[in-house]
Each structure stands twice: as C-alpha cells, then as structure tokens.
Amino acid sequence: MTGQIQGNLLLAQGGGPTAVISASVRGVIEEAKKHCCIRGIYGAKNGMDGLLNEDFIDLRKESEKDIKNLAFTPAAALGSCRRRLTEEDYPCVLQVLKKYNIKYFFYNGGNDSMDTCNKIASLAADQDIKVIGIPKTIDNDLKFTDHSPGFGSAARYAAICTMELYKDVESLPIHVCVMELMGRNAGWLTAAASMAKINENDGPHLVYLPERPFVEKEFLNDVKMWHEKVGGVLVVASEGIKDAKGNPIAESGIIDGFGHKVPGGVAQHLSNLVISKLGIKSRSEKPGLLGRCSIPMQSCLDREEAIKVGNFAVLSAVKGKTGCMVAIKRVSNDPYESEMGLVPLKKVANVEKKLPDKYINKRGNGIELSYKEYCLPLLGEPLPEYVSLRKTPLEKI
Amino acid sequence: MTGQIQGNLLLAQGGGPTAVISASVRGVIEEAKKHCCIRGIYGAKNGMDGLLNEDFIDLRKESEKDIKNLAFTPAAALGSCRRRLTEEDYPCVLQVLKKYNIKYFFYNGGNDSMDTCNKIASLAADQDIKVIGIPKTIDNDLKFTDHSPGFGSAARYAAICTMELYKDVESLPIHVCVMELMGRNAGWLTAAASMAKINENDGPHLVYLPERPFVEKEFLNDVKMWHEKVGGVLVVASEGIKDAKGNPIAESGIIDGFGHKVPGGVAQHLSNLVISKLGIKSRSEKPGLLGRCSIPMQSCLDREEAIKVGNFAVLSAVKGKTGCMVAIKRVSNDPYESEMGLVPLKKVANVEKKLPDKYINKRGNGIELSYKEYCLPLLGEPLPEYVSLRKTPLEKI
Numbered sequence: 078m079t080g081q082i083q084g085n086l087l088l089a090q091g092g093g094p095t096a097v098i099s100a101s102v103r104g105v106i107e108e109a110k111k112h113c114c115i116r117g118i119y120g121a122k123n124g125m126d127g128l129l130n131e132d133f134i135d136l137r138k139e140s141e142k143d144i145k146n147l148a149f150t151p152a153a154a155l156g157s158c159r160r161r162l163t164e165e166d167y168p169c170v171l172q173v174l175k176k177y178n179i180k181y182f183f184y185n186g187g188n189d190s191m192d193t194c195n196k197i198a199s200l201a202a203d204q205d206i207k208v209i210g211i212p213k214t215i216d217n218d219l220k221f222t223d224h225s226p227g228f229g230s231a232a233r234y235a236a237i238c239t240m241e242l243y244k245d246v247e248s249l250p251i252h253v254c255v256m257e258l259m260g261r262n263a264g265w266l267t268a269a270a271s272m273a274k275i276n277e278n279d280g281p282h283l284v285y286l287p288e289r290p291f292v293e294k295e296f297l298n299d300v301k302m303w304h305e306k307v308g309g310v311l312v313v314a315s316e317g318i319k320d321a322k323g324n325p326i327a328e329s330g331i332i333d334g335f336g337h338k339v340p341g342g343v344a345q346h347l348s349n350l351v352i353s354k355l356g357i358k359s360r361s362e363k364p365g366l367l368g369r370c371s372i373p374m375q376s377c378l379d380r381e382e383a384i385k386v387g388n389f390a391v392l393s394a395v396k397g398k399t400g401c402m403v404a405i406k407r408v409s410n411d412p413y414e415s416e417m418g419l420v421p422l423k424k425v426a427n428v429e430k431k432l433p434d435k436y437i438n439k440r441g442n443g444i445e446l447s448y449k450e451y452c453l454p455l456l457g458e459p460l461p462e463y464v465s466l467r468k469t470p471l472e473k474i
Numbered sequence: 475m476t477g478q479i480q481g482n483l484l485l486a487q488g489g490g491p492t493a494v495i496s497a498s499v500r501g502v503i504e505e506a507k508k509h510c511c512i513r514g515i516y517g518a519k520n521g522m523d524g525l526l527n528e529d530f531i532d533l534r535k536e537s538e539k540d541i542k543n544l545a546f547t548p549a550a551a552l553g554s555c556r557r558r559l560t561e562e563d564y565p566c567v568l569q570v571l572k573k574y575n576i577k578y579f580f581y582n583g584g585n586d587s588m589d590t591c592n593k594i595a596s597l598a599a600d601q602d603i604k605v606i607g608i609p610k611t612i613d614n615d616l617k618f619t620d621h622s623p624g625f626g627s628a629a630r631y632a633a634i635c636t637m638e639l640y641k642d643v644e645s646l647p648i649h650v651c652v653m654e655l656m657g658r659n660a661g662w663l664t665a666a667a668s669m670a671k672i673n674e675n676d677g678p679h680l681v682y683l684p685e686r687p688f689v690e691k692e693f694l695n696d697v698k699m700w701h702e703k704v705g706g707v708l709v710v711a712s713e714g715i716k717d718a719k720g721n722p723i724a725e726s727g728i729i730d731g732f733g734h735k736v737p738g739g740v741a742q743h744l745s746n747l748v749i750s751k752l753g754i755k756s757r758s759e760k761p762g763l764l765g766r767c768s769i770p771m772q773s774c775l776d777r778e779e780a781i782k783v784g785n786f787a788v789l790s791a792v793k794g795k796t797g798c799m800v801a802i803k804r805v806s807n808d809p810y811e812s813e814m815g816l817v818p819l820k821k822v823a824n825v826e827k828k829l830p831d832k833y834i835n836k837r838g839n840g841i842e843l844s845y846k847e848y849c850l851p852l853l854g855e856p857l858p859e860y861v862s863l864r865k866t867p868l869e870k871i
Contacts, residue, residue, distance in 0.1 A: 099861075122865070154645070342758070471516055471530035
C-alpha cells in the first residue's frame with residue numbers, strides 16, 4: 078500500500094490482567110511482522126511506567142514459539158501498571174514516542190487506559206502517529222463493544238466454579254456457601270455464575286450485584302427460605318455490593334497508608350451474617366484474582382477474539398486509522414459470529430457499561446434467563462456436563 | 475471361585491468430597507458387576523445418614539455412560555455426611571446390613587470414616603460381612619498409604635493456581651498477595667503450592683503450614699524483605715496455621731449456634747497485617763472448596779488411581795478380605811508406578827499423617843526441594859508451561 082508511514086511500533090498494557098490479555102500481544106506482534114512499514118516492534122515494560130522511563134523490550138527478539146504460546150499464558154506478558162498519567166506526563170509521552178520514532182502506538186487496557194489512550198491520540202494527531210486502543214477487561218464494562226476480550230474467560234471461570242461448588246455443596250449439604258466474584262461496579266461477571274444453573278433448585282440460589290442495593294434483611298430471609306428448601310445453599314455475590322446508601326457492605330476496619338478504609342471480604346461478611354443471625358453453618362470462598370488468570374478455564378472463543386483484536390488494531394493503524402478502540406460486533410448468535418470494528422476513543426473513554434436492568438430479576442437477587450443468550454456463546458466450548466445419578470430408590474424392607 | 479459369599483453390596487461415602495471421590499464409586503460399581511456373587515449394588519444416600527435411615531439407591535439402575543463419567547464429575551455422587559456415629563448407632567448399622575443381606579460393605583472416606591469403618595468391620599466380623607475402607611482425602615493425612623486419592627488433584631489445583639496467581643502478581647506488582655489453601659492440620663496440600671516455583675525469585679515466596687508455629691514478627695520481616703526484592707510478593711498459607719501457643723491466628727469474632735468461635739479467614743488476616751503494619755498494599759484470595767472440586771485441574775493419575783482403589787476394594791472383599799483399607803504403594807518414581815495393597819483399618823483409624831520435617835525448611839516459611847520428588851508425579855500430566863518473554867532491552871537513545 079502506498080503512503081504508509083514508516084516507523085516503529087510500541088505496545089503497552091495497562092490495568093488488571095486477564096486470561097487472554099497476552100493473546101492480544103500475540104495478535105499485535107504477528108500482524109505487525111506482516112507489514113514492512115513497521116520496523117521495530119517494541120513493548121513498554123509495565124505500561125506507562127516503561128513508556129515514561131523509556132524501558133522498552135525488543136519484541137522481534139522473542140521466539141515464534143513463545144509468541145504463539147502467549148495465547149495460553151495468563152497475565153500481562155509485557156507487565157502492566159496502575160499509573161494514572163498527570164497533565165505534565167502527556168507531553169513527555171509524546172516526546173518519547175517521537176524520540177523512538179514510534180509511528181504506531183497501541184494501548185491494551187480497560188476504561189482508564191482508554192482515557193489515557195484517547196489523550197495520547199489527541200496529542201499525537203498532528204505528528205503522524207497512529208494510536209489505537211485494544212480493549213481488555215474481565216469486568217466487561219467497556220461501552221460500544223458487544224463485550225471485551227478477557228470477559229469470556231473470566232465468565233467461563235465463574236460459571237464452571239459455580240457449577241463445581243454447587244456439586245460439592247449439594248453432595249454434603251451442611252452449610253450455606255457464599256462465593257465472592259470480581260467486578261466492583263459492574264455485575265456482568267457475577268451474573269455469569271448463573272450459567273451454572275440448569276434446574277430450578279440448582280445453585281446459585283441467590284446472586285447479588287453492584288447494580289442493586291443489598292438489603293441485609295431480605296438476604297437473610299431468602300437464605301433461610303432456600304435453606305429450608307434445599308439444605309445446601311449457594312450464594313454468589315460481587316465484591317462491590319453496596320447498601321441502599323451506596324456504602325460497601327463490608328469494611329475490614331483497616332486503614333491503608335493513604336488513610337483510606339480497606340474494603341473487607343464481602344463473602345466472609347455475608348457468611349458471618351448467616352452464622353450469627355440465622356444460626357446456620359456457613360462458609361465463604363473468594364477465588365479473587367484466580368478468576369482472571371485461569372488457563373484451564375480459558376474460553377477458546379475469548380482467546381481467538383483476543384488475538385484478532387490485536388491483529389485488527391495493527392491492520393487499522395497501518396491503514397491510517399487513529400484515535401479509535403477496536404470493538405467487537407456480534408453478527409449472529411447461533412452460531413455465534415463476530416466481526417471487528419472501530420469506535421472513537423473519545424466515546425469510550427471513562428464511560429462505564431453496567432449490567433442492563435433487563436438481565437436482573439425484580440427482587441435484585443437473581444439473573445434473568447435472557448442473560449444466557451448474551452453470555453453463553455462467549456464461554457467458548459460448551460460447559461462441562463457433570464453427572465447427577467438417577468438415584469432410583471431401593472424399596473425399603 | 476468357590477466359597478464366595480453371595481449377597482448384596484453397599485457403598486457409602488463420608489466426609490468432604492474430592493475431585494475424584496466419584497471416580498472410586500465408578501471403580502466399585504464396574505468391578506462389582508464382574509462378580510456374580512454380588513447381587514444388588516446399592517449406594518447409601520448421604521453416607522451414614524442414608525445407611526441408618528435405609529435410604530438406599532439401586533446402582534444397577536444407573537446408565538453405563540453416567541457411571542463412566544463419574545470419573546469426570548466432582549463431589550460425592552452418592553452424597554456424603556459429617557455424622558459421627560454414637561455407640562448406640564453401631565448395632566443399628568449392623569442390623570441394617572443384615573436386614574438388606576449386605577455381604578460387602580465399602581466406606582469411602584478419610585480419617586474419621588476409617589475409624590467408623592473399623593468399628594463396623596469388628597462388629598461384622600462374625601457375620602460373614604466383608605468390610606473394606608476406600609481412602610479419599612485432599613489433606614493426604616491418612617497413614618500407611620503413600621498418598622490418598624483426592625490429594626493429587628487438589629495438589630495440582632494448588633500448584634496451577636499458585637503458578638497463575640504469581641504470573642498475575644508479577645505482571646502487575648502492586649501488592650502482596652496472600653492465598654489460603656485447605657488442610658487444617660496437615661500441610662501436604664499447602665506445600666504443593668511450591669511446585670509452582672521454577673526460579674529462585676518466583677512465587678510462592680513464603681509458605682506457612684500448620685506443622686510450624688506462625689510468628690507474626692518473622693512473617694512481617696520476611697514480607698518486607700521480599701517486597702524490597704521483587705515487588706509483587708506471593709504468600710501461601712494453610713487455613714490451619716496457629717501461633718506458638720496453638721491458637722488459630724485468625725478469629726472471625728463470630729460465635730456459632732453451639733457457642734464455638736468461628737475461625738476467620740487466614741489470608742485476609744495476613745493481608746490486613748501487611749497493610750496495617752507494613753503500609754504495603756495487599757490482598758487475599760481464598761479458593762476454599764473450589765480446590766477440591768475442580769475437574770479442569772483434576773490429575774489424570776489421581777483419577778486413574780481413584781478408580782483402581784475402588785476396583786481393588788471389591789476384588790479384595792470378594793477374595794474374603796475384611797477389616798482393611800486399600801493403600802497405594804509407590805513402586806517407582808521415575809517413571810511413576812504404584813500398586814494397590816491392604817492395610818488393617820485398626821492401624822489407620824484416627825492416625826494423622828502430617829507433613830514430615832524433612833520437607834519443611836529450617837525457618838518454617840518454605841518447602842524443601844526434596845518435596846518435589848514426592849509430590850510432582852501425583853499431579854498427573856506435566857504442569858502447564860507459561861511463557862516468560864526474554865524481554866531483550868532496547869538500547870536507550
């Protein structure tokens with residue numbers, strides 16, 4: 078293609094990792110190697126920290142095998158950071174990009190990172206530097222994309238763990254079990270636990286999301302009712318649930334170095350409520366970060382899309398696009414098909430996509446069946462089918 | 475074979491489930507079907523509860539496909555219980571066995587269950603009822619067997635989760651991460667987290683076991699040292715760690731319905747210490763029960779052995795053996811080979827096998843390399859190999 082800008086490529090990663098964030102690194106590198114206008118292929122070590130410190134990795138020196146296997150490796154291969162750039166940082170970023178003749182800059186991250194990416198794109202616009210955002214988030218809270226790479230795998234993890242935990246609790250129904258899942262402001266991921274429910278009485282029996290106020294009294298009533306009905310109750314709650322006033326329901330009582338209250342464990346708090354207020358045995362589980370880095374529970378679809386998103390970012394930049402984030406458009410649901418597109422970073426930056434009302438039941442303690450249509454295809458391979466024996470009773474003598 | 479006792483078979487499961495406990499159910503059923511002296515093949519619903527209530531399942535009515543897939547299904551397929559039999563219960567057990575013409579009784583469980591099984595075997599001895607214990611425990615604390623079915627899968631889970639969690643923490647080194655693993659009295663499972671360590675500076679950096687007193691001051695010093703060295707520190711601790719006086723280090727402050735103090739979350743407690751005493755960001759993860767019911771992280775060796783243990787129990791009983799538990803003998807380590815044997819229940823009942831001193835480092839905060847030789851073969855397939863990029867630095871301009 079004529080008129081393509083010759084120069085180097087820089088890729089950086091920001092925010093929390095996912096199980097497929099490095100699949101996007103593979104996607105960028107493999108596509109970049111196909112375009113001779115791209116000379117150096119660089120990675121910034123630990124996101125914006127590496128960029129500002131000019132701490133770069135030469136990605137052409139990595140083996141093809143390692144690059145391929147990035148798709149099956151959890152966490153951010155280049156390293157990530159949570160640094161929020163100040164107004165003074167931005168001119169420095171631009172200076173570094175120019176100094177290293179970066180003509181293609183990609184930032185792989187979530188909400189905050191897309192805001193950063195947008196600002197860099199604006200500054201770089203008249204410098205012939207192409208800037209593209211590559212989405213990732215297990216929270217699935219990026220707008221203008223059907224879903225974000227990373228969500229499908231985390232959702233698959235949530236669904237399988239809920240299934241397995243319910244099998245365990247059902248087989249030894251001696252306690253109410255509360256599991257906490259990630260997603261501080263958006264309930265997409267917690268809602269995926271409901272994919273584990275096959276029959277009416279299966280767990281999860283109660284699901285609590287940050288989109289609805291948590292009412293302790295209702296929770297206790299509901300747990301009591303389910304306990305009488307099924308014995309082993311399974312509750313799934315988002316780490317971010319809040320009361321009607323918007324306060325986190327669990328505080329650790331700990332103050333961190335900046336004087337901020339440290340949030341406590343939601344699952345342990347709910348479990349303690351069940352023990353102390355209902356006198357029912359209870360325990361809590363909190364897989365936490367494990368839910369965003371599991372390769373055995375990676376979604377194959379998520380992995381493939383994460384690679385494609387990286388490919389498409391490079392393709393778009395080479396075609397002269399800039400100031401955009403790659404977005405996934407769902408073309409068909411059965412069979413699932415998607416295509417890649419672009420959305421202006423300006424629109425995406427700092428907008429949060431919560432779980433829509435239509436997916437949350439009236440009482441705010443469960444997920445509507447319609448969510449299955451949205452979520453299930455993103456989990457990739459069909460969920461495992463675990464045996465429930467027929468248990469034909471033997472006639473008593 | 476002549477002289478074989480004709481009658482029915484009863485299988486019951488007790489205690490906490492594992493990822494392969496139902497593989498042993500398959501083993502029992504498949505072997506039982508080969509012996510015409512075995513008429514009915516029954517399961518007791520929810521262990522001793524089902525036995526005493528004569529709540530039996532006709533296992534000959536289950537499909538072959540379901541029985542096969544039990545090996546890939548978590549939790550106790552027949553249901554389990556935590557009921558401890560009283561002295562008055564035992565004669566009732568015997569009465570039920572006689573009433574239903576049970577000539578072959580199998581109890582699939584851990585320490586407590588083997589004690590129960592031993593007592594039933596003694597009572598049944600002069601009734602021509604053969605009683606065999608089938609081991610299972612993720613804690614690996616049953617003596618006189620190289621290891622117990624269930625341990626390998628839980629250990630594989632611990633190792634992979636630790637690996638993945640460390641990849642995550644290493645790639646975004648903003649906190650000290652503390653993961654809690656099961657095993658209240660024995661550290662076998664927590665020690666398996668160390669299988670994730672490849673290089674000296676890899677996580678887990680610190681491992682705490684119930685076999686050694688936990689000293690808060692040393693813990694804080696060690697975390698500080700590692701934090702200065704590597705940034706993202708990974709600590710793994712058993713749920714059962716205690717202080718020098720033998721008190722659990724974390725209390726929830728909650729009193730249950732029986733007036734007992736409810737233990738708190740160890741990981742959250744340690745994490746809070748790091749925040750409040752060292753001023754370092756920290757978070758905690760507690761997969762809890764998830765670690766004993768994961769099929770994606772099941773060990774293929776563990777699954778195969780769990781089936782064989784079930785087979786061997788039936789074979790032994792048909793040959794006239796009774797009052798024994800099936801034990802696994804490690805014949806060779808490389809390649810790993812094992813064979814099945816029997817050990818008297820009298821010896822096994824109520825004896826706890828802790829992690830031997832030789833596997834624990836001097837300071838009581840880590841695992842010796844020699845443990846790898848014991849543990850690694852039990853994890854089944856090789857552990858996944860995750861990519862660490864070479865990260866060849868680009869020369870600064």
